[in-house]
Amino acid sequence: MPLSRIQSLGLAAVLEDCSVQLDILGLRLAVQTDREQGPAAAQEKARLTKLRRECQYVSQQVFKLHSELEEKQSISSLLQVVEEEEQKKKAEDMRREAEAERKQRLQTLDRQKDELRQKTETLEDIHRQTRSVNFQLMEQSDRMAGKKKLEEASIALQLKEVQRTNSQTEKQLEEQHKELQQQLQQWRQRTAQMQQDKEQQLNSVCCKRTVNLDRLTEMRRKFKEMELVVMEDKEKQKKLRQQQAEARAATxxxxxxxxxxxRRGLGSFKKADDKKGKKKKKKTTKGGKKNKK
Incomplete structure (x- = not known):
């Protein structure tokens, strides 16, 4: 973006003042950082150090822009810095979106883990209940050992039925547990694969963006070169027309x-007229003398 000499000098003076102010601010931050002491001041020191680094970065950019204004009378470095900051901001936004999506998936996995843990606890409770029932049945069988054989047979049948039911329940719960473990493993694999695919997509998008930015920069450079050629051709045509006009005016x-x-008989034209006049006078004088005689 070319500027006039006056504009570039004005901006250079303002940038020089800004650079001095930034240096003063950096020195103040350094002094204030050294003054901070104690464990409670660690956070304040980190904040002041960050501010100091940012001041140094801004001062470097201001110095570059000042040099560019003095040498080239343009602010292309400022535009480039703004464009780089926009790219960093977009990349940070994309990273934050990916991080949020990853956190959401982790929350989903945690919720599924909680559900699996609850089911596992339920299964353990059933196992404990089964053991307690078995223990109670054994105590009852011991206490009723002296009762009739029919009651013993009935109790034995009931015990077998309960054990069969418990074994079936245990098998079902074990199968459910295995299925849940398999689903959890599959979800983990899918999550890892999806995260890898997203990272590849993000890398490809970043590469494409970099290529497009390089192409745009190259096109801008070519456009500036063509614009310079056109301006030089216009200047040459203007000078040629001016020379032709001057030549016509001189002619x-x-x-x-x-x-x-x-018309006025000046210069070389005057000498020719005088010679003709003298010749005419000589002829008239000769003729007059003859007439006198």
Missing amino acids: KLQAWWRGCMV
């Missing part, structure tokens, strides 16, 4: 001056 002026010299 007209010479013709006008020659006409004035001829």
